[in-house]
Amino acid sequence: MTGLRERYRALPPHPFRRRRDVLMGLAGAMLSGMETVTGRARKVRLPDAADGTRTLEVVERTVVARDENVVALTFAAADGRSLPTWHPGAHLDIELPSGRMRQYSLCGDPQHPDRYRIAVRRIPDGGGGSLEVHDALQVGATVRTHGPRNAFPLTVPGYGSPTRRLRFIAGGIGITPILPMLGLARRLGVEWSMIYTGRSRDSLPFLDELDRYGGHVEIRTDDAAGLPAADDLLGDCPDGTAVYACGPAAMLSAIRARLIGRAGVELHFERFAAPPVVDGTAxxxxxxxxxxxxxxxxxxxxxxxxxxxxxxxxxxxxxxxxxxxxxxxxxxxxxxxxxxxxxxxxxxxxxxxxxxxxxxxxxxxxxx
The missing domain is CATH 3.10.20.30 (Beta-grasp domain)
Structure with a gap:
């Protein structure tokens, strides 16, 4: 009984709204890029501590891609208190020192409650958020947040989901929300597989952390194998599969288009910027x-x-x-x-x- 209780404690709460893609017919729509960067920077102030705002301090900073364009930041509470728990797929709304507000997926281990980790790719023309993270957030720097929120929850097969297996698809920095999901799937003994794609191995963060999963994870890079087609990304993908995908716009569009008509496959995906306007009127x-x-x-x-x-x-x-x-x-x-x-x-x-x-x-x- 103890083992069963521990397995259930590891589960994320059943989501209020499941992020299943019910708009497969819009597969041709353009999707936005990986960071919310559209428009000029605005001063956006979070409310003060009375409503739960927390100050986080950078306690560790690590370059996690060989091309040195992705940095992982680990935060702890600046006041030394414990941090709210989180579940795979969660993100932080972070107010940077400049006042810019940005969302970054949590990519650490939810079983370490005193630490939050994010990873950010440097985007030279990306609107300033990623540049500020790379240039200004050194160890000891502080940011403000309300704490984790989850717009990309993992619904585990056998624990609230009718599916029987998981297929994870990550492109580049899209590994960040997926990484904690892998650890949960392994702890719960769920059948799963993953493909991780990018321009080259040098551009892919967290390759060393993926080594622990062995043959469950396939690494495919464009320089060695060419651009992947949707079938390459989805793999076998029989009915009863839940697909969790995060990556570039073209990748998400190809996956959505390929799954049109597949009623037995669920598609969940993370999008970090504005969706296209559908049926709009001036x-x-x-x-x-x-x-x-x-x-x-x-x-x-x-x-x-x-x-x-x-x-x-x-x-x-x-x-x-x-x-x-x-x-x-x-x-x-x-x-x-x-x-x-x-x-x-x-x-x-x-x-x-x-x-x-x-x-x-x-x-x-x-x-x-």
Missing amino acids: FTVTVASTGRTVEVGADETLLGALNRSGVAARYSCQQGFCGTCRTRVLAGAVDHRDGLLTDPERAAGQMLICVSRSADGADLTLDL
């Missing part, structure tokens, strides 16, 4: 404080249009789950496309401008 938004109007195109987000026009608006995840861009609507009907706001909040005139938009092209007036 509309006009007015900033109440200045009277300025901005035209929002049918294929762009409201947040994107404001940034393009130089109107300051807070944002972070750009996917409708963090709430940073929550804005009050003073006039107009809203097409809510987020999964965060409650019905009372929507009725009170709130919207998330990163994904939600005007209903039927009606004009909106915002309290920015």
Whole structure:
């Protein structure tokens, strides 16, 4: 009985919403890149400690790719207290010293409750977040966060999922949310396999940590084997498989397209930036404080249009789950496309401008 109890303690809580891809028909849509970097940097301040904000200190810094473009940072609580627990797939909303807010997947071991680890690839033209992490976050530096949140939960076969096996697909820095999932799958004795792809072995982080999994993990690089097709990534993938994928846009699009019509296969994937606008209608938004109007195109987000026009608006995840861009609507009907706001909040005139938009092209007036 003791062993069984320990196995259940290792399980993530059953997710409120499962991240199954129910929009397979949109496989041709363009997906965004690996870091939320669109638009100019904004000063985004987290609330103070009264509502759970924590200060983390960098206690270890390690280069984890041979090309030296990926650095792993390990954090501990600056006040020495214990940290909230987390489960594979979780991320941290981190406020960097500049005030930029960025999300980074936790890639350490959830069984070490006093440490959080992230890994960040240096992106020279990526909007500043990755450059700041690489250049400014040395050992002893501090950042602020509310703690872990999970938008990419792992539902384990036999423990709340009808599937029987797991297939993990990671491309480059997309290994970060996948890495903790491997450890959990092994501890629970779940059948699983993985393919890890990238330009070259020098560009792939954490290769040494993957050695412990032996033949469960296949390393495939473009310089040796060419660009992988969807079938290469999915492998055998019989019915009853749950696929967890994180990587470049082209990789995710190919996987989604290949699985259209496969009702017996679940696809879960991590996307770190704004999804494409689907079935959008052009509309006009007015900033109440200045009277300025901005035209929002049918294929762009409201947040994107404001940034393009130089109107300051807070944002972070750009996917409708963090709430940073929550804005009050003073006039107009809203097409809510987020999964965060409650019905009372929507009725009170709130919207998330990163994904939600005007209903039927009606004009909106915002309290920015």
